[in-house]
Amino acid sequence: MLSAIIDLLACPVCTGELDIDAGTVICDRGHTFDIARQGYVSLLAGSTGGLRSDTTAMVAARERILGAGLYAPIADAVADASSGPVCLDVGAGTGHYLAHALDDSDPAARGIGLDLSKSCARATARADDRIGSVVADAWQRLPVADGVIDTVLSVFAPRNVAEFARVLTDDGVLVVVAPTPRHLAEIVTPMGMIGVDPTKPERIGNALTGVFEREDRTAVEHTMTLGRSDVADLVTMGPSAHHSSVDEIAARATVLPELVEVTCSVTVSRYRRV
Numbered sequence: 001m002l003s004a005i006i007d008l009l010a011c012p013v014c015t016g017e018l019d020i021d022a023g024t025v026i027c028d029r030g031h032t033f034d035i036a037r038q039g040y041v042s043l044l045a046g047s048t049g050g051l052r053s054d055t056t057a058m059v060a061a062r063e064r065i066l067g068a069g070l071y072a073p074i075a076d077a078v079a080d081a082s083s084g085p086v087c088l089d090v091g092a093g094t095g096h097y098l099a100h101a102l103d104d105s106d107p108a109a110r111g112i113g114l115d116l117s118k119s120c121a122r123a124t125a126r127a128d129d130r131i132g133s134v135v136a137d138a139w140q141r142l143p144v145a146d147g148v149i150d151t152v153l154s155v156f157a158p159r160n161v162a163e164f165a166r167v168l169t170d171d172g173v174l175v176v177v178a179p180t181p182r183h184l185a186e187i188v189t190p191m192g193m194i195g196v197d198p199t200k201p202e203r204i205g206n207a208l209t210g211v212f213e214r215e216d217r218t219a220v221e222h223t224m225t226l227g228r229s230d231v232a233d234l235v236t237m238g239p240s241a242h243h244s245s246v247d248e249i250a251a252r253a254t255v256l257p258e259l260v261e262v263t264c265s266v267t268v269s270r271y272r273r274v
Contacts, residue, residue: 002041004110005132008086012045012136012143039125040133042118043143051137053117057246059094061236063123066096070224070264074155074177075100077220077268081175084150087111088167090138091157093120095127097177098153102130112144142167151175156238159204165211165273174212174271178204182221182265187231191252193240201267212271221265228253231260 002020009018011027018027025033025041035041054062065071075097082101085108089098092113102109111131113124118135125133136143138158144167152164155177164174181196188195197203205214226234232253236246244252 001129002035002039002132004130005112008088008112008145008148009043009132009134010143010145012043012141015141017145036118036121038122040118040121040135042121042135044136045140045143051116051139052242053115054093054120055117055241056119058237058241059117059119059123061233061241062096063094065230065233065237066094068230070226070230073220073222074264074266074268077218078153078155078175078177081173081216081218081268081270082151082153083173084169085109086149087151087153088142088144088149089113089153089155090142090160090164091115091154092124092133093155093157095120095124095131095133097155098124098131099128101151101153101175102128112149114138114142114144138163153177159207161207161211168273171272173215174208176204176269176271177266178269180219180221180265180267182263184234184262184264186260186262187234187256190256191231191235191240191249192244193235193238194243204269208271211274213274215270215272217267217269219265219267221263224262224264226260226262227258228256228260231256231262234262 013031016027078097079101085106092115095113098111114134114136121133121135142163149167150172152174179196181198232250235249
C-alpha cells in the first residue's frame, strides 16, 4: 500500500517530501500525482525517451512462470542476500521477488516496487500489502528520498548505479541478479530469443566499480522440465517478446518436443557501497 511507503518517496519534480491526500500524492509545493484505482501511483517527470515497457501479455506470462515456482531458487537466493526491513525493487516486474525478500517475521518490513510499465505496477500493487507500487523511469532520478533504503534489488533489470548509491543507507546492500550465458540456452535458437552477452558479468562489474564493491556472489542453476506452453511463457515474459508477437512465439513452441529440459542459470550478487 502506498500509505506504508509514502515517507520514503520524493517528488520527481522538486524532490520534496510527499503525502497522500484525497486520492492523490502531493508535495509541499503542490505537485500532484493521481493514484490509480489499482493502487499504484505514476511519478514520472517528463518524457521517458521512447523506452519500451513490459506489456500485459508479458506480465501475465511472468505471473504464470513465477507462480509455478520455476524460478523459486532465484527468489530464495534474493531473499537470503537482502538485509534490513526497507527494500526497493527497481524494475520490479510483478513484485514477486520484492514480496519474497520482505521478512515475514519483521513488522517493520516494507517495500517499494518501481517499474516503467503500468501493467507491472498493477501486478506489484496486488503482490503484498506491505508494498507500494510506483511507475517511474529507472534511468532518471528515482522518486525516492536519500539514504532510506536498506536493500536495492535489481533482478534482470536496469542498473542506475549512482541512484542506487544515493537511496541506500550507509550500510545498505545492492542485490543484482543477472543471467549467465547458460540461461535458457536450450531454447534460444529454436525460439528465436535474444541470447545472453558473454561479456555481461564484466560489464556489470565495470559499471559498479568505484561505487560498489562485491561482498558475495551465489550461482543459482537448476534444470526445468517444461511443456510447450511453459516455454512460450518463458519467451513471452522476457525481452525477446519485444521482437516477436505472442502468436509467433506460440507457433515456434509447437515444433518443440512435448517436454523440454531447460537450464535456469543466474548469479545473485550482493554489493555494498565503497
